[in-house]
Structures are given as C-alpha cells and as structure tokens.
Amino acid sequence: MAPKDESSDGVNLSRRNFLKSTGVVGLAAGVIAPSGAEAQSGPAAQGPGEVPVRLTVNGRPLELMIEPRVTLLDALRMRADLTGNKRGCDRGACGACTMLVDGRPIYSCSTLAIEVQGKQIRNVQGLANGDTLHPVQQAFCDKDALMCGFCTPGFIMASVGLLEKHPNPTPDQIRKGLDGNICRCGTFNRIFEAVSSVKGVQRG
C-alpha cells in the first residue's frame, strides 16, 4: 500500500511549520555547542594565518593557502573561481550554497573548507558531462524550474543529493528533501515538477 501523502491534504504539523511556530532556540543551542569529547580530542588548532588546505572538488585536487576561517563556499568562489554555487544568506538558511560532501547535501556557507579535506566535494559545476546536462539539470530546463537562477545551483545540488539517496522519491520526500532551500522568484511548483520527472539517477 502506498504511503499516505499527508502533506498534500489537510494540516500536517511538519518540522518546518513546527519550527516556524515555536522557534528553534533550544535546538540551535544543541547544534552549536561542541561536544565535550570533540573539544578534548579534536585536531590541533590552526591559524589564524593562512594554512595549506587540500580539497577534492568535482573529482579534481585543489590546493589552497587560506585562513582556517574561510568557508567551503568562499574558498571555491573566491579562491578557485568556482562561482557556480551562490551566497544568498551566508547563515545556512537559504540553501543557494548547497553542495554535496561525500554525497550528502550541506550548506557550504556554514562549513569550513579546512573541515572537508579528504572528502568528495561536488558543486553544481561538476554535474554536466561536457555539453550533456545531468538529468536533474535537464529537467530544470525542461520544466522552467528557474527564473533569476540564483537559487538554482543550490536547488539542483539538493535535488541530486535527494535522488542519489531516493531514486524514486515520493512527493513528500521531494518536499522534505528540498525544504532547506528558498527561491524568492517563486519557482517551487516547477522545481517540484522537474524533480518528480527525473528518472535514472544512480543511487549514490
């Protein structure tokens, strides 16, 4: 029996709505506070001056000399001219910076570059194969799932992350999977159509 899609009908107290109405103060504090174990056994402090940082971006090595405080987003955008993913809010709320790290969507504006050494980093510029678009990119073009396009790279990476985990997602999985991204032009319905139409993404 197909699972009931609760969010398409009636009132569903989703996590998002719950947070909207109650606030996330308690939750946020829990996320931000470092765990005691990590504080004691974590890597030695580096910086504040520039240090070598070795990244693997879209399958290619990238060696940078950057301050440890530089985010993954800024490292790629301002030190490697990989400007595909955008900075909208710089606080992990809008999702325009979404990249995949070891297959998992992350807010690259809120991730330090130095923390993702040794991991597989993918941004929107690593999806197409020459002139052949990734199925998600093609679907966004076919369904007009973009307007100004500034949020688009983030939405596409979040969609790829979702589809590599759930190649045949339910409507509810699509909604929840993309709830971390904001489009100000208002293309959500088209994005939903686009992601729903994608077939044949390999499980990551």
Place this chain on the structure above:
Amino acid sequence: MASELLEQEGGPPRQAAPQAADPKFAWPAERTVLGTSVKRLDAPEKVTGRARYTFDITRPGMLYGRIIRSPHPHARVVAVDLTAARRSPGVKVALLWKDPANAQNNRVMFQGDEIAAVAADTEERAIDAARLVKVEYEVLPQLTVVEQALSGKAPAVFTNGNVRQGQTQESGDLAAGFKAAAHTIEETYETHVITHTCLESHGTVCEWEGDKLTVWISTQGINTARENFATGLSIPQADVRVICDYMGGGFGSKALSVGAEGLLCARLAKEANAPVKLMLDRKEEHLATGNRPSAAARIKAGVSAEGIITAFDAESWGTGGAGAPAGFPLPYIYRIANRRRSHKDVFTNTGQQRPMRAPGHPQGSFLTEIFIDELADKVNMDPLEFRIKNLPPEAPNAMWRAYLKEGAAEFGWSKRHATGDKTSGPIKTGMGVAVCTWGGGGRGPAQTHCEISSDGSVVVRIGTQDLGTGTRTLVAVITADTLGLQASQVKPEIGDTRYGVSPLSGGSTTAASISPAIRVAAVKALDALKEKVAPQLGVPPESLVAVGGRIQVKDNPTRGLAWAEACKHIGPQPIAVDGDWVPGLSSVTTSGVQFAEVAVDIETGITKLKRILAIQDCGLVVSRLTAESQTLGGVIGSLNFAMFEDRILDRNTGQMVNPNMEWYLLAGMSDIPPIDVRLKDQPERGVIGIGEPPTVPTAAAIALAVRNAIGVTIRRLPLTPARILNALQQQNTPRQA
C-alpha cells in the same frame, strides 16, 4: 521616474488607447513561435553555474569593499576614525560617506545608514577592517513606532514633521451614501512592512581605466544605473559602461538607484586604483535596500439592502521609512459612488521604501477585499456575486466579471460554505477570492539592433536586462516568429549599455517596451533579406514570406530557399537594421482574479494552503512558459506576504530583530500548494506585461479563505499562528465570560 512605477489610481482602470501601427509591423495573425511554450534560452547557463552574476565577477587585482553602517536608527555622527582600519592587514583604502563636520551630512536616519567604507585584498580582511573603524555617535531620540508618530507623542525627528497629511479626496455625496446604507461597518485594516530579499544582494564591481568606469551591477536598469553613476560621480555618461548579464532578482529594489553602495564602490575603486567588488550581506539587504511600505486604514463603509456599496470613508496611513511616502490605492478597483479618503505618510527612522512588485496594490487590495467580504456577509450575499455587483463594467482591460464566473466553475466555488466552517474537529477549510489590476505598457526609447549574417546567424542586441523574467527568451521568440525560425536560432545579446538605450525594468513595462522594438527590427531585417533573395528567385520581394525555416513565395511553397541558402545571398556585409518602440503593438492595463483554499487548524493556528487558481491576462502572450512562471512567482510572492515574511523591529531600540533569512520567514517547498495558472490571451491588445499583477490579489484571497474557514475576520497581516489563535480567542472570550 518613480511615478512611472507607482500606480496610485485604484478606481476603474484607464482605458487602453490603441493607436494604429504601421500594418507592416503588426503582430502576425498566425503565430508560430509567439505564444508557445519555448524553453528559457539561458536555462542551461543557469543550471550549470556558467551564468556569471555580478556576485561572480572577478577582475585581476580586485579588492573587496565593505560598508560601515550605523547600528542606531537616529544619531549624529560626531567623529569617525579610520586610522586603525587603514593599518589593518590587506587594507588598501578607507573613506568617509558621512561627514562629521558637515551638518548637512552627519545625521543617521535609520539603522544601517552608511557611514564609511573600506576595501581590502580579501573579503575577510575587509570585514576585519570595517570592525576597526571607530565611529562616535550622539544617539538621538528615535521614532520607529507608527502609532507613536500618529499620537503626536513622538519626538520631533523629521524637520517638517513626523506625519505628512495628504489632501482629502472626495467624490459623490458621502452623507447620502451612508443614508442609503442598510448596514455599515467600521474597522481598521493593516498590512506590514516587508523587504525585497532578492537572493542576490545589491552590489557592484567597479573598474576604472583612466577616467572611464566599467561597472558590473545587479540592476533592473543598466541605463538608469549609468546615469546614476555619472551624476553621482560628476563624470560624463559617455565615460560609464554598465554591464548586467545575469541578476539574482530585484522586485523593484534595484530599479531606481544604484544606492550609496554603488557610488561607494566606484569611489573605493578610484582611490585604490584597483577594481573593487562590493556586495552587500543579508543584514544590509534588509536594512538599507528598500522595503514595501506598511499600509493601514480606518474604514467606514455602507451597503444597501440590494448589495450595492453606497458609501466609503477612510483615513489611511503608512510608513515608507525615513522621509519616504507610503501611498497605495484605496478603495481598490470597486465602484463606490460616494467616497472620501484622507491619507497620512508617517516618517520613521527606518530604511526608505523602494518600489516593490506592484507598488501599493497588494496593500490596497488587502485593505479593500477584506471589507468587501464583511459587507457581503451583512447582506447575506455570496462574496463572488457581491463582487460582480460592485465591480466596474466589463471591458477588455477589466475582465473581472467574466474571470470570476469562469474561476468559480473551475475552482468549485459552489462548494464553498458560508462564513465559518461548521464541521466538527479542529481542521477548518475555507475559500476566498480577490481581484487585481495593473497598468504596465510600453515606451521608448528601446533601441534594438538586428543582424543577419551570410552564415544564417541572427543576433539581436538591446540595452535591456533580464531580472529572471525571461527577457532573452522573449527577444528570441519574437525574432524567430518574424523570421520563420526557431527561438534557438536567434542569439539575443542584452545587459550592456553598449547595446543602446532601453527603459529600466519596472512597472511591468519591459516586455511591452522592447517587444514592439524587436518586432520592428526583425521585420526590417526580413525585408532586407527578401531584397537579397528575390532576384535569385525571380520574384518581387513583396511576394516572399518567411515560414518554417524558409524564404518562399507566399502561395507557392516549392518556390523558395531554405534559411541557410537564402542567407548565403547576403554577402560579406551582414544585414544590420535598427528598431525602436512604436505605438500600436503594446497597450496598458491587465486584469486578473485569484481563488484560494486553505485548511486552518484552530488548535495550533497553523494555516495550510490547499490550492490556488490564478486567472490573469497580459495582452498578447509572447512567451507562454516564462509568462506562466512569472504568474506562479507572483502568487508565491503574495503568499509570502500573507503568511510569512515580516520586518520586525524592536520597539525599544528600533532595530530590526530578524535581518536574516532564518527569522525573516519565507515559504519553502512544503508550504507551497498546487497553483493552477490560466493565462488569458488577448492578442488584439498587443503586449502589456505580467510581472506585477499576479502578486496583488493572493494575499487577500488567502486571508478571506482563512476568514471563511474560521469564521473570524483577521484584518492584519501576516496570518501567523499566533495572530489566528488570538483572533479565535478574542471571539470566544465574551461567550466564556
């Protein structure tokens, strides 16, 4: 310029004045590409990350700029010390915007007002240096609460008074109108301040070469920006080149002015003798780059037993921030013979408003539509029937009555219950409907250059810009339709002042301004091509048509040449012609209606949108897919206005408490209902524009659907769970007591 973006007339819309075009340029009766769903031309650039926005521009030796802003809503700048900032690592230049010694230029009028700026070799170092700028303020009494200003108890902040009383507008016989009323209502309605929140912030990259300035800027008007830079820097316009290939949204906030941030970037670059990039951060966006003014009105209205609104008397006010007006149309659209309105602009120590998508209309719509439903209930009429009774007569630019009837059938309006869902359980459902209008329309100059080369390539250049609306696609659609080609065969080049002068994109005027110009240029280019081809075919040029990728004799398809073959006869010098806007191919004033259905949980106050229907016209539909996308976007913008976004100020400090995107709420995927868009084609009216109208009525339709669901009228936005619970509680309190 601002007046072109503001349409304060909310009454019966002005009639379109069609003027005869040269029949040669008239829109074709049979359209091949026009009105079809052509895929957005630049979508592949955007989905791959290849599209370069201003935020993505990098220049050799480029520095990063950062603005120092006042944390105080009202203050005098006593002293600014740039010494430490200048010594900070990587800093190349620091300069003042405010001048402590100049009484004309040392006042801070809102939180975020610009004080000074720095530029350094990395963005992080620019931010470090900005923190080292020492500013001494004399903090002055501030005014950020509108009610305080209206009560007269606020400190005198603005030189000519905190409140500016406008002239009273009156028509008909108000006393007679109220005498004829069987019922009256008197209530206060209110909308809040929201910010544009473009995903790409405001910002520029400025590069000087001697006295010449090149600017990459996220703007709705490259030519306006050019004038702004020239005037602001006292240099000739001819020395300024402005480029905007792609931009991440504007919604009105990037239309009229390059702002202090633009001029500061240019000055930093000049002093540093290096290119400077200065992009604002999210907090600066909320504070200093415009907002939609608030709107409120105390409205007394009367209705006859037959359901005709007989009288309307309103005192309205709103704040557009520090010294800026807050006008809006009221009453909106509906015919009321006897009416009076007086309006006050309230000045507050907050960032100045800028035009925001359909300036004034969403506010006027909300304030009007809510009392329309209240009056309908007074006379026990269906609100849709009540609207039809009170709307202006039907006309091509006033199609509400027809659209309401069509929408009612489509939406299942007959299933709507009377005010208050009587079913048991906490989930209450309801429906609402609202109407909209917008002028739009075109104007020149919209210089357009079209070239056809012997290799068959077609290039169209216009000094316009694409806000995300699909301007490039529109250029290609019109050209391709005229030349008998596919849209993908046309190469549009826009976003550079070197391509000529074109209007700024505001007031839904871009499509209506450039479409006629593109048509004229393309027709002229085709005429020139026919001249070249006709001798080859041994026929007169007038007998030729361009259709299906061929140039052929009109009634004899076999006698002709394929496009590529035909173009080989052009010779080494391309066909190169110019077009401009001409009257007769565009017109003004659209109409639309929207229906909304919601489910409200009266235990939590949470509203879930179930579905929305938008019926909208925009004259001749040029590019169907992108026009539908714009309508969807307009609906969602208004949905955010209704449900989520809100600029919240601390009442004590006057500072914004949510200048970010986690507490400045915007809808996400799970909040968006299915939205059905019905575009009504009116080809005989020419191109009008669709950016604004669909963002007008959604908020009111949703608020009325909530009212229909819970049986309580909420006269203030946004429809937060807290506001809904409070309204329910207030309604229940007397009964419990």
